[in-house]
Amino acid sequence: MSGVGRRRLGAPWRRRRPLRTRLALAVTAAVAFVAVGVCAAAFLVVRSALYEQLDLSLTQSARLAAQRNPGAGPGTLAGECRFLAAPACAEVVAADPARDPDGPGLLPVAPAAREVAGGRRAPYYTNITVAGYPARMLTTDYAKGRALQVALRADTVEDGIEEASRWLVVTAAAGVLLAAVLGYWVSRTGLAPVTRLTATAERIAATRDPRHRIELPPPGREDEITRLAGSFNTMLGELEQSVTAQRRLVADASHELRTPLTALRTNAELLARADRLTPGQRERASAALGRQLREVTGLVNDLIELARDEEPQPLVEQVRLGALVEHCAQAARTHWPDVPFRVRVPAGPVVVPGVPARLSRLLGNLLDNAAKFSRGGLPVEVELVAGLAGRGPELTVRDHGPGIAEEDLPHVFDRFYRAGTARALPGSGLGLAMARQIARAHDAELTAEAAPGGGALFRLTF
Numbered sequence: 001m002s003g004v005g006r007r008r009l010g011a012p013w014r015r016r017r018p019l020r021t022r023l024a025l026a027v028t029a030a031v032a033f034v035a036v037g038v039c040a041a042a043f044l045v046v047r048s049a050l051y052e053q054l055d056l057s058l059t060q061s062a063r064l065a066a067q068r069n070p071g072a073g074p075g076t077l078a079g080e081c082r083f084l085a086a087p088a089c090a091e092v093v094a095a096d097p098a099r100d101p102d103g104p105g106l107l108p109v110a111p112a113a114r115e116v117a118g119g120r121r122a123p124y125y126t127n128i129t130v131a132g133y134p135a136r137m138l139t140t141d142y143a144k145g146r147a148l149q150v151a152l153r154a155d156t157v158e159d160g161i162e163e164a165s166r167w168l169v170v171t172a173a174a175g176v177l178l179a180a181v182l183g184y185w186v187s188r189t190g191l192a193p194v195t196r197l198t199a200t201a202e203r204i205a206a207t208r209d210p211r212h213r214i215e216l217p218p219p220g221r222e223d224e225i226t227r228l229a230g231s232f233n234t235m236l237g238e239l240e241q242s243v244t245a246q247r248r249l250v251a252d253a254s255h256e257l258r259t260p261l262t263a264l265r266t267n268a269e270l271l272a273r274a275d276r277l278t279p280g281q282r283e284r285a286s287a288a289l290g291r292q293l294r295e296v297t298g299l300v301n302d303l304i305e306l307a308r309d310e311e312p313q314p315l316v317e318q319v320r321l322g323a324l325v326e327h328c329a330q331a332a333r334t335h336w337p338d339v340p341f342r343v344r345v346p347a348g349p350v351v352v353p354g355v356p357a358r359l360s361r362l363l364g365n366l367l368d369n370a371a372k373f374s375r376g377g378l379p380v381e382v383e384l385v386a387g388l389a390g391r392g393p394e395l396t397v398r399d400h401g402p403g404i405a406e407e408d409l410p411h412v413f414d415r416f417y418r419a420g421t422a423r424a425l426p427g428s429g430l431g432l433a434m435a436r437q438i439a440r441a442h443d444a445e446l447t448a449e450a451a452p453g454g455g456a457l458f459r460l461t462f
Contacts, residue, residue: 019194020187027183028176035175039168046164050157051136055125058138061088062150066142074146075101089130089151092142093117106130107149113139117147127154134158193225197232210240264289264296319359321350321393325384328363332380336371340379346386350393352462354442362438362446365431366397366458373401373456392444392462400455404448412448 065088069077077090091107094100095117100109108128115121116139123140134154142148193216200212213233216226267289274282322345329341370380378400385394404412413436432448439446444462451457 020191023187023191024180024183027186028179031179031182032176035179036172039172039175043165043168047161050160051125054136054152054154054157055138058088058125058136058150058152061090061152062138062140062148065090065150066148074099075105089135089149091149093139093147093149095145095147107137107151109149110139113147113149116141117145190225193229197229200232200236204236210236210243212236261296264293315355315357316353317356318351319354319356321352321359321384321395322346324356324359325363325382325395328360328367329382331364332367332371335368336374338377339371339374340377341367341371341382342379343382345384348386350384350386352393352442358438359442362435362460363395363397365435366460369431370397370399370401370456370458374399375401387462394462395460396457397460398451398455398457400451403450403454404456406450409448409450413446 065077069090069092072092074092074094077092089106091105093105093109093113093116095114097114107130110126112121112124116123119141123138126137126139128135128137128151130151130153135151136154136157137149137151139147139149196215203212204210213236216229216233267285270277270285271282271289277285325343325345329343332339333341367380367382374380381396381398383396383398385396387393413432415430415433436446439460442462444460447459447461449457449459
């Protein structure tokens with residue numbers, strides 16, 4: 001099977017395995033690979049050390065044999081190495097096979113030994129069998145035209161290597177088993193936050209309740225998974241706020257729409273019996289019906305804009321705030337002819353990036369709100385201040401009405417919130433909420449405060 005075919009078969013298998021299983025297998029394979037590699041390296045080191053010690057004994061035996069038998073001819077010098085405690089076997093090998101003795105020698109003579117005797121090859125070691133026992137032989141130069149072969153039993157070395165291999169195999173198996181245990185522990189411990197995250201996500205999907213949270217470890221033990229869980233908790237918090245705001249918006253909208261819809265139905269039923277009404281009654285009912293229709297239409301439009309919770313950005317341009325304030329104040333004078341509007345703008349141009357239509361809506365809402373609370377011909381004061389060093393332009397709108405109670409200040413910009421002093425006045429409680437939304441979309445901050453000497457002061461800072 002080709003490599004591409006094997007990859008195609010392996011990929012679905014990896015996808016079918018849970019992440020915990022794959023991580024455990026990966027850790028097990030890594031640790032097992034290291035354990036087997038270390039054991040294999042240890043085996044080679046032990047084997048090399050044992051043979052090195054045996055080779056050293058052969059070198060010493062060859063030196064002693066050469067000293068005791070200087071100038072000896074081809075043939076056996078010592079032949080008792082078939083016993084474990086006997087000294088080394090020694091044999092002289094001639095470069096010319098014709099000079100060999102008549103009888104067979106004790107040690108095997110290879111062509112390489114003739115080359116050592118003739119000086120054409122360096123000394124070397126080899127493993128042989130002597131009298132049915134394993135042995136190791138050194139072939140080294142001895143005299144001109146002759147080489148010396150020395151052999152010793154290698155039973156102890158072979159037994160040591162075999163025993164070391166058994167222990168190393170056991171160690172490697174234990175290492176693999178330990179690697180499996182560690183892999184399972186690592187996958188279970190390391191993926192515990194992911195498991196909790198998955199369980200929380202599944203619980204939220206089943207219950208549709210975003211109030212659930214993932215339990216996080218104590219401070220000081222954060223890691224990447226913990227930060228992921230923390231980010232997921234933050235996302236759940238934002239989702240919970242969004243769902244809560246949506247439910248509150250629907251509840252408030254249904255509550256606010258109930259009254260004008262009831263009035264619409266009442267006037268519609270009244271007009272349905274127009275033959276029983278006087279012309280004046282019909283005119284008043286028609287005017288009330290039109291007024292309520294406009295009120296419901298405005299309320300629905302405001303709800304649609306607030307439900308988007310965002311502002312369009314493609315039509316951003318440089319807006320001259322002074323001219324815009326003057327235009328909005330003139331429109332407010334038309335809507336509120338009994339309320340004087342005093343506008344102060346700087347002589348020089350004050351320019352900010354924005355959407356003119358949305359900024360007009362923001363200013364219109366502020367001016368309508370101020371005019372609604374102005375009483376007895378008291379003015380609405382509008383002042384635009386150019387930005388100072390490090391600050392942007394600032395617009396203030398002040399009325400001389402009853403002001404904002406301390407307990408109402410935190411809720412002034414909430415949707416459908418209406419203070420006790422405003423419940424008898426027209427409006428739905430959406431104007432200021434929409435104004436703040438437009439301000440934030442333009443990187444501005446809209447705040448409310450009690451004005452010195454009475455009244456309310458709204459401050460728009462770009």
